[in-house]
Amino acid sequence: MKTRNGTFYLLMVPVLLWLLMLLVIPHLDMFFRSFRFETDDGLMVFSLNNYLSFFEDKIYWLTFVKTAVYSIGVTFLAFVVTFPVAFYLTKVVAKKYSSFMVLLLLIPIWIGELVTIYGWMILLSDNGVINNFLIRIGLIDTPIVMLYNNFSMTIGLLYMSMLFMIIPMMSALESLDDSLIEAASDLGASKWTIFRQIIIPYTTPGIASGGIIVFMLIIGDYVAPNILGGKSSLWFTEQIYNKFLATFNWNEGAAFGFLLLMLSSTIIWIALKLTGQKLERVGS
Amino acid sequence: MSYVLEIKNVTKKFGDFTAVDSVSFDVDDGGFFSILGGSGCGKTTLLRMIAGFEKETEGELFIRGESMKGIPPEKRAVNIVFQNLALFPMMNVEKNVAFGLQRQKIPKADTQRRVTEMLERVGLVGFEKKRVTDLSGGQRQRVAIARSLVLKPSILLLDEPLGALDRKLREHMKIELKILQKEIGTTFIYITHDQSEALVMSDKVAVMNEGRFEQLDTPKNLYKNPQTSFVAGFVGESNEFDVVNYSDGQLTTQNGCKLVKPGIDFKPKKLFMRPEAFILNPSDDLEGVEQISMKIKAILFDGSNTKISAIINQSNDTVLISLPQNAQFEDLQEGDNLQVGIHRDDLKCYQD
Structure with a gap:
């Protein structure tokens, strides 16, 4: 048993402060608020009305x-899009180039979400780059509506979140010994079997931790659904935003916030159960 | 006699570097064949070409008479046990062993039976459901071998699989592997840098150096009659001397030790003498024996492998001499004078 001296407790202070002030107190405040209801005579009472x-x-x-549904879908899309990239960067390209390429991949994060989303607007709008190009080469006559719908929202969400999938997946793939792939191939496995039976099971913890990050980012995102999604694609964070800032009903907003928290926690819990993962392992 | 593997002028180049340089050999069916060489000699590359992971730059190889040109690893009747074993960590023992059979779409009951049989054979009954990460080094070794052998390959390739084990276990696995090979009769091609592994287990050993085979022979011949100076120096222990002059049947080493060895028809450059070739205190009248007088510098006690380090009086060369552990030489001390003899046949001379 290690003896715990003054330094140990001193170093614990920032952690405890962080947890207490940034997590515990705000959540408790929201939690109590979500059960508070103002009656017609202006009295605050405990009630489930907000829910x-x-x-x-x-x-x-x-x-x-x-x-x-969209959060799950976009998370899956992020996996589909990033897996080949992660595989290429870890297993195909030489190490000295791959770290440079990862750096390039990170550039959109330096710019910030808002700016990249305006960038997508330039690309997707009716007289934007893509439509102009398609008309120019004669493939279409009238612009395709790509902006302010679920399509553009999906692209925005995917674009801002998929990098957070690549990094954990790459570290999982890096630890995968090439000889495992060779051994499977030597034992008669086709490329598809190797992918399904060796690579995927081996990298599941990486995929799961990347998936959790991406899923959380997406389900809690406000900017992409709001700007790229337009009026037709409502996102639950927008409902919460409206409660707080449009109708000034903080109590109901708090209840909605808790509903979202429960939703995301439940989905992640189910996903971990389905893939046979443990949260401690995924988190490390 | 049919050969299970024929290698014809196989060369492998990586850029400018030639890893395997025009190697040709045949392997008898059912034998234990070893390729022995230091690191970077090309033995792993050769093995990977047989398995199909590397494509030969030139030449061709045949397995059971069939050309392997353009045939991918998964289609070859060859299985490999990797240096790090490459067991699948996310599967248990049984699933690891069954992996190859499942790829061949063999019925479940058959697969189950063959896996059980194979695990019995390697002594892993009761370990079916264990995670491979929970096994000891020797057990993991056996899982890797079982996983390959269950497919009944024409050839089992082993890439220094004992390298990671501790010494005791390695000695044990050596014997186990040899017995296993004799029992099942599959051809083993075993690559190693450890000469003792190669000598103990193999029927035939090829010594490889800088991409070429120096000598392909039985372990006994390899040890008794090395064909090149590399083999003489690499296989077993040897005292090595540079020869500066050879005239009238007399060798002169660099430091001036003179030894009579008639009948060499080339200009010798190197001289090798095995530590156990020396006769301690020989009688003067022995035929064909060179007598050398020396002084004992140190006695290196190592049980049955004990040696004397001695200095030749004539030339100040240091030699190692095996010291039999019997009562006859028990009173030898450091600093004693020692008369030794060596039979002229045991003076091995080479041109390079």
Whole structure:
């Protein structure tokens, strides 16, 4: 047993302060707020009304389910898009080039989400780069509507989150010994079998931790759905935003916030169960 | 006699570097064949070409008479046990062993039976459900061998699989591997840098150096009659001397030790003498024996492998001499004068 001296407790102070002031207190405040309800005579009482209002209006429900489905979908897309890239960077390209390429991949993060999203608007709008190009080469006559719908929102969410998938996946792939792939091939496995039976199971912890980060970023994102999604694609964070800043109903906003927290935690819990992962292992 | 593997003028180049330089040899069916060489001699590259992971730059190889040109590893009747074993960490013992059979779409019951049989054979009954990461080094070794052998390959390739084990276990696995090979009769091609592994286990050993085979022979011949100075120096222990002059049947080493060895028809450059070739205190009238007088510098006690380090009076060369552990030489001391003899046949001379 190690003896714990003054330094140990001193070094623990920042951690405890962080947890207490940035996590515990705000969440507790939100939690209590979410059960507070102002009666007609202006009295604050304990009630479940804030949560009930969520079930009363269909639009909340729809947004909630849509947010969940899209978040899962975009997370999966992020995996599909980034896996070949991660594989290429770790297993195909020489080490000295791969670190430079990773640096290049990170550039959009330096710029910031808002700017990259405006960049996408330039690309996707009716008289934007892509439509102009397609008209110029004669493939279409009238611009395709690509902006302010679910398509553009998906692209925005994918673009801002997929880098967070690449990094954990790359570290998982890096630890995968090439001889495992060779051994499988030597034992008669086709490329597809190697991918399915060796590479995927081996990198599942990496995929899971990348998936959790990406999923959290997406489900809690506000900018991409709001700007690229337009009016037709509602996102649950927008509902929360409206509660707080449009109708100034903080109590209901807090309840909605908790619903979102429960939603994301439940989905992650189910995903971990389905893939047989443990949170401690994925988190490390 | 049919050969299970024929290698014809195989060359492998990596850029300007020639890893394997026009090697040709045949391997008898059912034998234990070793390729022995230091690191970077090209033995691993050769093995990887047989398995199909590297493509030969020139030449061709045949397995059971069939050309392997353009045939990928998964289609070759050859399996490999990797240096680091490359067991699949996310599968248990049983699934590791069954992996290859499942790829061949063999019925479940058959797969199960063959896996059980194979695990019995390597002594791993009761370990079916264990994670491979929970096994000891020797057990992991056996899983790797079982995983390959269960497919009944024409040839099992082993890439220094004992390298990572501790000495005791390595000695044990050496014997186990040899017995296993005799029992099942599959051809083993074993590559190693450890001469004792190669000598103990093999029927035939090829000594490889700088991409070429120096000598392909039985272990006994390799030890008794090395064909080149590299083999003489690499296989077993030897005292090595540079020869500066050879005239009238007399060798002169660099430091001036003179030894009579008639009948050499080339200009010798190197002289090798095995430590156990020396006769301690020989009688004067022995035929064909060179007598050398020396002084004992140190006695290097190592059980049955004990040696004397001695200085030749004539030339100040240091030689190692095996010291039999019997009562006859028990009273030898450091600083004693010592008369030794060596049979002229045991003076091995080479041109390079």
